Amino acid sequence: xxxxxxxxxxxxxxxxxxxxxxxxxxxxxxxxxxxxxxxxxxxxxxxxxxxxxxxxxxxxxxxxxxxxxxxxxxxxxxxxxxxxxxxxxxxxxxxxxxxxxxxxxxxxxxxxxxxxxxxxxxxxxxxxxxxxxxxxxxxxxxxxxxxxxxxxxxxxxxxxxxxxxxxxxxxxxxxxxxxxxxxxxxxxxxxxxxxxxxxxxxxxxxxxxxxxxxxxxxxxxxxxxxxxxxxxxxxxxxxxxxxxxxxxxxxxxxxxxxxxxxxxxxxxxxxxxxxxxxxxxxxxxxxxxxxxxxxxxxxxxxxxxxx
Amino acid sequence: xxxxxxxxxxxxxxxxxxxxxxxxxxxxxxxxxxxxxxxxxxxxxxxxxxxxxxxxxxxxxxxxxxxxxxxxxxxxxxxxxxxxxxxxxxxxxxxxxxxxxxxxxxxxxxxxxxxxxxxxxxxxxxxxxxxxxxxxxxxxxxxxxxxxxxxxxxxxxxxxxxxxxxxxxxxxxxxxxxxxxxxxxxxxxxxxxxxxxxxxxxxxxxxxxxxxxxxxxxxxxxxxxxxxxxxxxxxxxxxxxxxxxxxxxxxxxxxxxxxxxxxxxxxxxxxxxxxxxxxxxxxxxxxxxxxxxxxxxxxxxxxxxxxxxxxxxxxxxxxxxxxxxxxxxxxxxxxxxxxxxxxxxxxxxxxxxxxxxxxxxxxxxxxxxxxxxxxxxxxxxxxxxxxxxxxxxxxxxxxxxxxxxxxxxxxxxxxxxxxxxxxxxxxxxxxxxxxxxxxxxxxxxxxxxxxxxxxxxxxxxxxxxxxxxxxxxxxxxxxxxxxxxxxxxxxxxxxxxxxxxxxxxxxxxxxxxxxxxxxxx
Numbered sequence: 001x002x003x004x005x006x007x008x009x010x011x012x013x014x015x016x017x018x019x020x021x022x023x024x025x026x027x028x029x030x031x032x033x034x035x036x037x038x039x040x041x042x043x044x045x046x047x048x049x050x051x052x053x054x055x056x057x058x059x060x061x062x063x064x065x066x067x068x069x070x071x072x073x074x075x076x077x078x079x080x081x082x083x084x085x086x087x088x089x090x091x092x093x094x095x096x097x098x099x100x101x102x103x104x105x106x107x108x109x110x111x112x113x114x115x116x117x118x119x120x121x122x123x124x125x126x127x128x129x130x131x132x133x134x135x136x137x138x139x140x141x142x143x144x145x146x147x148x149x150x151x152x153x154x155x156x157x158x159x160x161x162x163x164x165x166x167x168x169x170x171x172x173x174x175x176x177x178x179x180x181x182x183x184x185x186x187x188x189x190x191x192x193x194x195x196x197x198x199x200x201x202x203x204x205x206x207x208x209x210x211x212x213x214x215x216x217x218x219x220x221x222x223x224x225x226x227x228x229x230x231x232x233x234x235x236x237x238x239x240x241x242x243x244x245x246x247x248x249x250x251x252x253x254x255x256x257x258x259x260x261x262x263x264x265x266x267x268x269x270x271x272x273x274x275x276x277x278x279x280x281x282x283x284x285x286x287x288x289x290x291x292x293x294x295x296x297x298x299x300x301x302x303x304x305x306x307x
Numbered sequence: 308x309x310x311x312x313x314x315x316x317x318x319x320x321x322x323x324x325x326x327x328x329x330x331x332x333x334x335x336x337x338x339x340x341x342x343x344x345x346x347x348x349x350x351x352x353x354x355x356x357x358x359x360x361x362x363x364x365x366x367x368x369x370x371x372x373x374x375x376x377x378x379x380x381x382x383x384x385x386x387x388x389x390x391x392x393x394x395x396x397x398x399x400x401x402x403x404x405x406x407x408x409x410x411x412x413x414x415x416x417x418x419x420x421x422x423x424x425x426x427x428x429x430x431x432x433x434x435x436x437x438x439x440x441x442x443x444x445x446x447x448x449x450x451x452x453x454x455x456x457x458x459x460x461x462x463x464x465x466x467x468x469x470x471x472x473x474x475x476x477x478x479x480x481x482x483x484x485x486x487x488x489x490x491x492x493x494x495x496x497x498x499x500x501x502x503x504x505x506x507x508x509x510x511x512x513x514x515x516x517x518x519x520x521x522x523x524x525x526x527x528x529x530x531x532x533x534x535x536x537x538x539x540x541x542x543x544x545x546x547x548x549x550x551x552x553x554x555x556x557x558x559x560x561x562x563x564x565x566x567x568x569x570x571x572x573x574x575x576x577x578x579x580x581x582x583x584x585x586x587x588x589x590x591x592x593x594x595x596x597x598x599x600x601x602x603x604x605x606x607x608x609x610x611x612x613x614x615x616x617x618x619x620x621x622x623x624x625x626x627x628x629x630x631x632x633x634x635x636x637x638x639x640x641x642x643x644x645x646x647x648x649x650x651x652x653x654x655x656x657x658x659x660x661x662x663x664x665x666x667x668x669x670x671x672x673x674x675x676x677x678x679x680x681x682x683x684x685x686x687x688x689x690x691x692x693x694x695x696x697x698x699x700x701x702x703x704x705x706x707x708x709x710x711x712x713x714x715x716x717x718x719x720x721x722x723x724x725x726x727x728x729x730x731x732x733x734x735x736x737x738x739x740x741x742x743x744x745x746x747x748x749x750x751x752x753x754x755x756x757x758x759x760x761x762x763x764x765x766x767x768x769x770x771x772x773x774x775x776x777x778x779x780x781x782x783x784x785x786x787x788x789x790x791x792x793x794x795x796x797x798x799x800x801x802x803x804x805x806x807x808x809x810x811x812x813x814x815x816x817x818x819x820x821x822x823x824x825x826x827x828x
Contacts, residue, residue: 045826047826112476120754120788122673122674125702125704129704145469145481145482147482148466148482148484151473188754188762189749189750189754206790210749211749211792212747213745213747213748214747214749215747239816241759244754244757244759246759246813247812249812249816250813250815250816252816269826272827273826273827302828304826
């Protein structure tokens with residue numbers, strides 16, 4: 001399926017969801033008992049459970065994976081697998097969450113579910129030591145390398161301030177659905193890293209971004225490629241020494257998760273969860289002024305859940 | 308004939324060692340490291356000898372076994388165990404298939420040449436230089452050929468398969484992101500291959516008998532070996548087949564002598580002789596017809612003493628050697644006065660005097676940060692690996708290089724120790740750094756730092772890197788990540804002697820949100 005078809009079906013799906021919305025009674029039994037009558041929400045925040053359990057419950061509130069993934073579609077899941085560290089250090093996305101996402105994509109009828117990241121540390125070690133390689137295999141997904149420039153194809157960005165060209169991984173270009181799964185962490189220069197910053201793992205030359213106003217480049221790229229769904233892993237949150245972390249003392253168990261179709265809203269909510277004012281994070285500020293999403297959470301339809 | 312069986316065993320064993328050692332160097336997936344390598348390389352003479360001297364460990368007695376075998380049967384190392392020897396046999400095998408000229412004939416030993424190389428190797432060692440070992444040790448020379456020439460071919464083939472399959476949506480064969488191409492060490496390895504290949508194609512095992520210091524040393528010992536190959540005059544039919552078959556050119560069929568100092572123990576002569584005229588005979592046996600002890604040659608002695616004087620003066624004057632020195636911090640961009648030696652090297656000086664430059668660690672390094680040096684340690688220490696932080700950086704959770712080193716030049720380290728081992732110290736050049744020159748955020752260095760020795764601290768309205776040297780382990784992650792061009796704004800200055808860093812114990816953070824709290828939005 002090409003992108004145009006995808007947009008068409010996406011619109012059709014949206015209409016369907018819209019009609020379903022008119023008849024809340026029809027949804028009972030289909031969604032779990034916590035399913036709200038006024039779905040779909042723009043953002044669901046949940047806390048108090050394990051990453052996979054929180055995801056399933058929050059996803060239900062979002063309208064289920066079928067809202068995003070149609071039969072025989074190709075899905076790409078982009079977690080943060082940047083570092084060669086064990087899952088306990090929470091520098092990478094929680095592997096349990098990754099396998100739960102892949103499984104729900106297949107349940108929704110996905111043909112293939114791909115997972116990759118352009119890692120910072122040696123990539124094979126990142127994949128295996130993060131626990132994500134095993135998580136992907138267990139869920140029958142496909143783990144794809146992100147370490148070779150040949151996988152990345154040039155794209156052009158319009159109406160941006162600093163970044164006008166980039167090379168993007170072919171899976172993002174070819175897949176029908178793009179699910180962004182960042183882990184919420186402290187970041188030395190970004191202050192925090194969440195959904196928008198996680199997209200640095202789908203491009204090739206990150207050095208260019210660092211050389212040319214990192215925050216503006218993050219906002220610029222976010223205007224080009226918006227994931228269909230963002231799932232922020234805030235289960236075990238690195239509050240200092242990010243993004244790699246030095247020891248487990250850098251972490252705090254928050255047992256939270258934020259799911260949103262709006263990347264900017266996800267970042268704003270995550271910043272608040274982290275304990276930082278979103279307007280103090282420059283790329284969020286730039287993103288808000290570039291209207292990448294809705295930075296004002298009061299204007300969004302938010303569901304808050306506790307397990 | 309039972310000798311046919313022995314020859315068969317020789318071919319089999321030598322091929323097994325050649326394949327096993329090659330596999331260590333060509334293994335791009337990291338299947339074999341590091342458990343297998345020590346046993347595969349157990350018998351390699353030079354690495355084992357050095358390892359034994361450095362560690363006095365029982366696990367490094369492979370060279371002793373080789374010496375015992377030499378005292379028993381002559382230079383069996385050269386035909387059974389040496390990868391470069393077997394590699395030359397492959398050339399000889401191909402030559403015999405395609406060339407019409409298959410006969411070898413006896414030649415006199417090139418004594419001046421072979422004793423020149425042996426004595427220079429030993430003399431340089433005496434004066435703390437590994438120069439000749441680095442150039443001539445047969446295992447290490449083969450290792451460099453395998454690592455610099457054959458490994459790229461395997462990687463190329465792997466990547467073709469990988470990219471073809473990815474076109475069909477199959478991603479199970481991972482591509483290998485090759486960072487190792489280094490024209491200089493590639494060129495030198497190619498030169499070694501061409502010389503060794505050409506010599507073996509043309510003259511059989513001439514390299515082993517005129518250049519290789521290990522061959523010459525074992526040849527000297529072979530003169531006193533217990534069992535020796537000799538021609539039994541009463542059975543010899545003077546057909547000359549043994550001489551023609553001798554790739555070491557050491558059989559004189561007219562005089563019916565076999566020069567044990569050059570015989571590589573291949574058993575070819577014994578299998579071609581139809582009359583059983585070439586035999587293995589005990590040193591104490593009655594008939595030792597094939598062997599005449601040489602007279603001591605006065606001119607050779609003079610030659611050797613002259614060599615000694617020359618090399619002693621050359622080396623002691625430091626004529627060739629560029630010794631890296633500790634320098635004061637400098638503001639000159641990337642003032643790399645001290646190269647960074649790999650983990651386990653202890654100090655650059657010790658490392659330069661114990662590494663044979665086989666490049667096994669270079670092949671095994673998962674991040675490819677280990678690269679053969681060209682002039683970084685000085686011209687006398689080419690091929691010895693160094694940390695190349697322009698290409699890559701040292702993985703925090705990894706000790707593979709120290710686990711596999713066959714010479715003990717890289718001493719084994721526990722992972723905990725390695726994580727605090729300071730190979731060098733990161734230096735910041737503010738005038739190069741984006742944060743200071745452009746006043747925009749960057750922080751790539753701090754992002755990659757595994758110990759947060761490079762930390763981002765408030766600077767104007769943004770964050771700027773600050774180095775706490777006591778935490779720095781010199782892994783080069785900051786340097787690799789630093790995006791400035793052409794000079795890095797942060798780079799690692801090697802420690803002449805490796806040190807121990809201080810463990811970074813940050814205070815645990817207090818949670819901002821209690822479990823009972825509502826969402827802050």
